Amino acid sequence: MNEVCVVTVGLAGVVAALLGGALPASSRVVAAVTFTWVSCAAALWAAVSVLSSDHVIALSSTAILPLTGVTVVLNPLGALFVVAIAVVAMASTLYWLGYASHGLATRSASSALPLFVTSMLLVPFAASVATFLVLWEMMALTSLVLVLTDQSRREAARSAAQWYAVMTHAGAAAILLALVLLSAHSGGQTFADIEAHARHLSGALRGTIFVIALLGFGSKAGAVPLHVWLPKAHAEAPGPASALMSGAMVNLGIYGILLVGNELLGGGPVWWWLLVSVLGVVSALYGALYAATSSDLKRLLAYSTADNMGLVMIAIGASGLFAASGHPMTAAVAMVAALLLMLNHSVFKGALFLAAGAVQVATGTRDLDRLGGLMRRMPVTGAVFLVGALSVAALPPFNGFVGEWLLFQGLLHGLPTSNTSVVISVSVAVAALALTGGLTVAAFVKATGIGFLGRPRSNEATDAHEVAITMRLGAGALAVLCLVLGLVPMLVLPAIERAAAGAGRINATSATRGWISLHLLGLRGVLAPSLLAGGMALAALAVIAVRRLAHHRRSWPAVNPVEPWGSGRKVQTARMQYTATSFAEPLQRVFDDVIRPSRDLDVSHLVESRYYIERIAYRTSNDDVIERQFYRPFIAGVRWWGQRARWFQNGSVHRYLAYGFVALVIVLVVVA
Amino acid sequence: MSFRSLVQTVIHPAKVTKDLGDAPSLPQSPVNLHGSLQIRHVDAGSCNGCELEVTSAFAPVYDAERFGVRLVASPRHADALLVTGPVTKNMADPLRKTLDAMPEPRFVISLGDCAHDCGVFTGAYGVEGSVGDVVQVDVHIAGCPPRPEVIVEALRGLTGQ
Numbered sequence: 124m125n126e127v128c129v130v131t132v133g134l135a136g137v138v139a140a141l142l143g144g145a146l147p148a149s150s151r152v153v154a155a156v157t158f159t160w161v162s163c164a165a166a167l168w169a170a171v172s173v174l175s176s177d178h179v180i181a182l183s184s185t186a187i188l189p190l191t192g193v194t195v196v197l198n199p200l201g202a203l204f205v206v207a208i209a210v211v212a213m214a215s216t217l218y219w220l221g222y223a224s225h226g227l228a229t230r231s232a233s234s235a236l237p238l239f240v241t242s243m244l245l246v247p248f249a250a251s252v253a254t255f256l257v258l259w260e261m262m263a264l265t266s267l268v269l270v271l272t273d274q275s276r277r278e279a280a281r282s283a284a285q286w287y288a289v290m291t292h293a294g295a296a297a298i299l300l301a302l303v304l305l306s307a308h309s310g311g312q313t314f315a316d317i318e319a320h321a322r323h324l325s326g327a328l329r330g331t332i333f334v335i336a337l338l339g340f341g342s343k344a345g346a347v348p349l350h351v352w353l354p355k356a357h358a359e360a361p362g363p364a365s366a367l368m369s370g371a372m373v374n375l376g377i378y379g380i381l382l383v384g385n386e387l388l389g390g391g392p393v394w395w396w397l398l399v400s401v402l403g404v405v406s407a408l409y410g411a412l413y414a415a416t417s418s419d420l421k422r423l424l425a426y427s428t429a430d431n432m433g434l435v436m437i438a439i440g441a442s443g444l445f446a447a448s449g450h451p452m453t454a455a456v457a458m459v460a461a462l463l464l465m466l467n468h469s470v471f472k473g474a475l476f477l478a479a480g481a482v483q484v485a486t487g488t489r490d491l492d493r494l495g496g497l498m499r500r501m502p503v504t505g506a507v508f509l510v511g512a513l514s515v516a517a518l519p520p521f522n523g524f525v526g527e528w529l530l531f532q533g534l535l536h537g538l539p540t541s542n543t544s545v546v547i548s549v550s551v552a553v554a555a556l557a558l559t560g561g562l563t564v565a566a567f568v569k570a571t572g573i574g575f576l577g578r579p580r581s582n583e584a585t586d587a588h589e590v591a592i593t594m595r596l597g598a599g600a601l602a603v604l605c606l607v608l609g610l611v612p613m614l615v616l617p618a619i620e621r622a623a624a625g626a627g628r629i630n631a632t633s634a635t636r637g638w639i640s641l642h643l644l645g646l647r648g649v650l651a652p653s654l655l656a657g658g659m660a661l662a663a664l665a666v667i668a669v670r671r672l673a674h675h676r677r678s679w680p681a682v683n684p685v686e687p688w689g690s691g692r693k694v695q696t697a698r699m700q701y702t703a704t705s706f707a708e709p710l711q712r713v714f715d716d717v718i719r720p721s722r723d724l725d726v727s728h729l730v731e732s733r734y735y736i737e738r739i740a741y742r743t744s745n746d747d748v749i750e751r752q753f754y755r756p757f758i759a760g761v762r763w764w765g766q767r768a769r770w771f772q773n774g775s776v777h778r779y780l781a782y783g784f785v786a787l788v789i790v791l792v793v794v795a
Numbered sequence: 796m797s798f799r800s801l802v803q804t805v806i807h808p809a810k811v812t813k814d815l816g817d818a819p820s821l822p823q824s825p826v827n828l829h830g831s832l833q834i835r836h837v838d839a840g841s842c843n844g845c846e847l848e849v850t851s852a853f854a855p856v857y858d859a860e861r862f863g864v865r866l867v868a869s870p871r872h873a874d875a876l877l878v879t880g881p882v883t884k885n886m887a888d889p890l891r892k893t894l895d896a897m898p899e900p901r902f903v904i905s906l907g908d909c910a911h912d913c914g915v916f917t918g919a920y921g922v923e924g925s926v927g928d929v930v931q932v933d934v935h936i937a938g939c940p941p942r943p944e945v946i947v948e949a950l951r952g953l954t955g956q
Binding site for chain 1: 837869870871888889890892893895896899
């Protein structure tokens, strides 16, 4: 049965892509979505059956890929990633039905999107180097097509796609190198062969392989400083594609790190995990800082993705550190936290990106400084975004809270270990987490407050209407899931523990226990999310009841509604409100030394007199400082060399003939 | 200021602030202030004479702040509205809005003769009326313009300090 499921995932995906490419515009999206759902459902079925029993799906065939064949194995860790991807994919493709009329119903998009979903679903199934790389590359290429969807209308999409193409292929090259090194030294290309031989390799080689793989997979996960493509590509990709990229694809970077580090190489020394933690801390801080200062809604979300992946990497690094220093219980908790954070991030970031896509469809802009007042005009989208924002800010009763609670528990309980480097890095990580949390709240207060509350700042925002029902359903489903996972995380925790036990090479089979309250085994920590939510609801009800009662008895002063204070002006305009830029300005000033924004004040005077000003133009931009300081000079250097190389290759046939002649002479001289 | 006190002021600049004696008992505040009064000032059309004196009352020599009075930037933070000048047609609405924006309990102080009866501006084409014609006035400080001592004395009566 499960083997049939695996085949169905692939076949349905291919059928969806073919139908999406072949059918007329009226039916192609519906057909593609239907078969993508079949593919997702089959993958979910297989993943759930793996997660609920310890049964592992294994399948191999030599008919599909020539020379190497295809090997497919689904273990609990892969199954958890499949679940996360399938859930986001089902919601995003449902949303796509409504979004399609906004430029996402072309043949290329309709066949790329199902293929993208299917290849992502299948990456965790891959159990040989060739299978893995083919699926990985398919995922990269199809998502690249999706980033390019809007390229005829937006210049930025083309540049984003270029960045994405280069970064993802540099990453793929690193992954290829790491996996080829592994298989060359272990005499086989299936993961089972590698796993059997990898522990006998020398420490230096294992370390080299891990670092190369970490760089490759880290760039996919948006780890700073390899993140530069992420805010561009995720922002420019159309709604459903950006939700898939941010909610599902980045997870596979994390999967890759776990796959190579823990499964193939079988765990490693402390310094590997210190490296992962450091990458995580830097990503979390940097992502949160840029999210807090961005005024482009989707760019903000993309930086927040880098931030959240940083949290996951901190948890993975901490888990590895604890495991390497002999604390399996804390290691188990940290690994469960990592996987729960990953799953939560998929759900809420999917919801947020779908809501942001709806805003873009309704208003035609992503610029927060031109939005506002959307909560009243787009109530469902607004509610979805609010739920997503509360989740990402890790506030109960939403799912982000449980994950961060587990992470803090794991880190704080890991402090009394004997290893000095572990203690120092964990303390730094805790401090970084605290700052990250604050910055994230600032970013999402800004996104929700400026984007959805207040008065509309442009005509487009004034005329915004709620989007199609399927879009609302797709985004709403993920928002509901945010609440469900926040109230009863125990629904998924047994599955996550099973996955974590495999991922972290941890003997402890269970880290948590309980249905209503969550007990951490071996540590002192209890959380009852549903009781917490119940308490919050009761407190809110109590305040309302007291208020009603007092009002009834007239002991409460009458409410006197007055208009907002606008310095006594007769007319108040939307321009008098806070904007995203002004909201972030104090924060940006505090972190001026880090992000170095460029400010440009241009005052032009009247020709007649310098005492009269004709125009004042103020421009500020906070483009990515790592891109500006490291990537741009590198690109300029490559360009420079390219220009020099043109001297050799100038199109003159005579010169090429001369080259051939000189080369021949040299060869003859050398040989003779 | 005698020559002797001038020299003393130069030698001990800290003594520039005047000793104003005990707190007067009047005027009584319409609300219980517990010794602290936050004021939002609105110039409703004054000739700026009163503004100079108000500035002086809060400057180091008379230093009204030591008696618990503070000028604040927003009506949202204020206990009392301090209005100067006759109310011009353009300022009538903003004046009402400012009062509306203040939290209860609140009261209105009018300052200067123009605020009371429009003074020389009575009947001018741009004048709506006195402060009392536009909002309900609780305390009046008379003078054209009132001297800083008078202003501080009135404010001390309100705070009871």
